Amino acid sequence: MHISEGVLSIPVLAAGAAITVAGLAIGIRKVPPRKLPKVALLTAAFFVASLVHVPIGPSNAHLVLNGLLGVLLGWAAFPAIFIGLVLQAVLFQFGGLTTLGVNTANMAIPGVVFGLIARRFLSLKMPTFSAIVAGLAGGMSILGSGLLVAISLGLSGDSFSLVSRLIFTAHLPIALVEAFITGFSIRFLLRVRPEMVGCTSPLRREESAKKTLNAALVALVAFLMIVPQGVQAHRVNLFAWFDGENIVGRAYYSNGRPAIEAALKVKKEGFRESFRLKTDKEGRFSFTPKGPGNYELVLEAGQGHMAKAYVQVKFNETLKTGKGSNTTQGEADAKGSFYEEKERPFKKDSVIKGVPGSIKKCQDMEKTLDRLLIRRLEPIRRELEALAVSQNKVTLRDVISGVGYILGIVGIWAYLLSRREK
Amino acid sequence: MTCEHMAQGKSLLHRADPRVKIMVAILLSLEVVFLSSLISLFLALVSAAFMLFSTRIDTRLLLKRLLVVNVFVVLLWLIIPFSTPGPALFTLGPFTLTSTGLLLCLVITLKCNAIVMFNMSLLSTSTVFALAHALDHLKVPSVLVQLFFFSWRYLHVLEEEYMRIKRAAVLRGFRPGTNLFTYRTYANILGTLFVRSYDRGQRVYWAMVCRGFDGTFWLLQHFRLRGTDFLLMSFTALLSTSLLFIQWRS
Structure with a gap:
């Protein structure tokens, strides 16, 4: 949950601090002197609650309760969480001053957003439904802050991709427990002290319908804001094609960075032996295939990152005769694509003088045209490649599966509760 | 709950003006975040340890707190050296230990401990009353x-x-x-x-x-800069300039 000092990069720290300052500015306005002692007392209560260790299977976890804080305090949760972290830094030396901004933002943003959304659904008339909504908010807040922690780490450098994934995964069981605790707490408060949750009188129907619509809109916006960030995955992609003479391509990680000096294994269909080459500093590679056929390229970028691509090589008759002789397996050069290769002398006269019937001239022309076309198409191809890179950047799978996990569990819980109430 | 244990003491840092201590803590923490050269980070860590030592807080308490802080750092040591791309030092099955990863871990460890030690010696040596x-x-x-x-x-x-x-x-x-x-x-x-x-x-x-509360926080404690504070300020100025100098040279 906490990110330690010295890990995050400076832009991430600055962004976190800026967000926290903005959140504090809003939050402070929501705390008039009249409410100050209450907010302070609740802050202290949450600080105490965060020292509570709740068993989860063989181990235990301490509660965060940012969702519950958001439900009870709304925007004032921002200063409350900030103060909690300052107290932790001063009294227990958990973390220090530089990460205060990022840590506050990571915990408070989801808490405030989901808390404000959940608040709109709470009503005295439907305690079970309210509890479920609050539970969802509690779980989603933890997932959201897990995601934000992962993003802050991921944005700080490629090295943290694995750590950020682990941390996000570690948040899943905590989110589950928090969902239960938040839901049950809200249920308790609705019974015992409904004014704490802001429910003094049951809502009229049309009013609640309006509120539901509002809440749905807010939820949609919040979802759209949070989801596209995605956890920085470290998958490696391989993009390869045959340009008429060589097989060229590019290898890049899913965050768009090239896979530098990654080993590439090339195998031709129907042959047992393969050969290896390495990508260059831009993640590009190029080699000359030996004869037509289907080629299988396997990229190994270390740490078990693998990607496969299949390239079909179909020579024109002309090209085959032109190139077939001087290709050997060892010739694969990784220096650069065909683009930097030396130009073959362009025989102008051969085109002009060329007699339509002459096969030799025709072949020459075809070859030249091929090369010209490739050169013309190269920018488009690069653009396509860039498009493919940008589309692969975000992996939504983790996010959606996490959300689905919580939704499913809360659904089961809701079912059990509704059965009991009958 | 053990709170404010570190605020009890009579060392120079305990007696220094909390305003100065807060400013110094912010300045030094920010500076350490910006540092990247190992030598300057080592210097920061050593001076932080020196400051912490000068507070004469119970060493066992200090070590306990530092241990908690370093749990996350240990987690990083277990993962980062293997998940950072770079020149391989040695390969063990599917894991490749890279020198860039090790260096990154070392930098993080130094930064984290230096900042936490600065905070311990500067902030935790004041009571919350004084800090507020x-x-x-x-x-x-x-x-x-x-x-x-x-x-x-x-x-x-x-x-x-x-x-x-x-x-x-x-x-x-x-x-x-x-x-x-x-x-x-x-x-x-x-x-x-x-x-x-x-x-x-x-x-x-x-x-x-x-009792007449109207939202004002009445100040009961007023501070005056004394010799200790100027000593702390000049120490900070010396330390931060030398850290920047080393960083700039390397």
Whole structure:
């Protein structure tokens, strides 16, 4: 949950601090002197609650309760969480001053957003439904802050991709427990002290319908804001094609960075032996295939990152005769694509003088045209490649599966509760 | 709960002006974040350790706190050297240890410990009472200062309250486990805690209003710069310039 000092990069720290300052500015306005002692007392209560260790299977976890804080305090949760972290830094030396901004933002943003959304659904008339909504908010807040922690780490450098994934995964069981605790707490408060949750009188129907619509809109916006960030995955992609003479391509990680000096294994269909080459500093590679056929390229970028691509090589008759002789397996050069290769002398006269019937001239022309076309198409191809890179950047799978996990569990819980109430 | 144990002491840093200490802590922490050369980071760590040592706080307490801080760092040491792309030092099955990863880990460890040690020696050596006053003198928004102060004021009260409720639950045979009943019980315990703190907040507010509270945080403690503070300031200036110089040279 906490990110330690010295890990995050400076832009991430600055962004976190800026967000926290903005959140504090809003939050402070929501705390008039009249409410100050209450907010302070609740802050202290949450600080105490965060020292509570709740068993989860063989181990235990301490509660965060940012969702519950958001439900009870709304925007004032921002200063409350900030103060909690300052107290932790001063009294227990958990973390220090530089990460205060990022840590506050990571915990408070989801808490405030989901808390404000959940608040709109709470009503005295439907305690079970309210509890479920609050539970969802509690779980989603933890997932959201897990995601934000992962993003802050991921944005700080490629090295943290694995750590950020682990941390996000570690948040899943905590989110589950928090969902239960938040839901049950809200249920308790609705019974015992409904004014704490802001429910003094049951809502009229049309009013609640309006509120539901509002809440749905807010939820949609919040979802759209949070989801596209995605956890920085470290998958490696391989993009390869045959340009008429060589097989060229590019290898890049899913965050768009090239896979530098990654080993590439090339195998031709129907042959047992393969050969290896390495990508260059831009993640590009190029080699000359030996004869037509289907080629299988396997990229190994270390740490078990693998990607496969299949390239079909179909020579024109002309090209085959032109190139077939001087290709050997060892010739694969990784220096650069065909683009930097030396130009073959362009025989102008051969085109002009060329007699339509002459096969030799025709072949020459075809070859030249091929090369010209490739050169013309190269920018488009690069653009396509860039498009493919940008589309692969975000992996939504983790996010959606996490959300689905919580939704499913809360659904089961809701079912059990509704059965009991009958 | 063990709080403010580090604030008891009579060392130079304990006696220094909390305003100066807060500013120095912010300055040094920010500077360490910007550093990247190993030598300057080592210097920062050594001077932080020196400052911490000069406070003469119980070493066992210090080590315990530092151990907690370094749990995350240990996690990084287990993962980062293998997940960072770079020249391989050696390969063990599917894992490749890279020198860039090791270097990154070392930098993080140094930074983290240096910053935490600066904070320990500068912030934790003041009482929260003094810190709140210093923050107000430093023009931090009054609401934040008051929240900080009140939360700390009632932290112990609420912790006792929590222990009391929990004791009541345990006396009635409550045993925590991984089940819904446990979670519901904890939720009810926390709910009770929240209700009680809410009510207490209301009572505290009324009591304060009776005594003329209008949202102002009245300053009872005023600070004056003394020799110690100038010593601390000049030490900071010397340290930060030399850190920057080393960083710039390398």
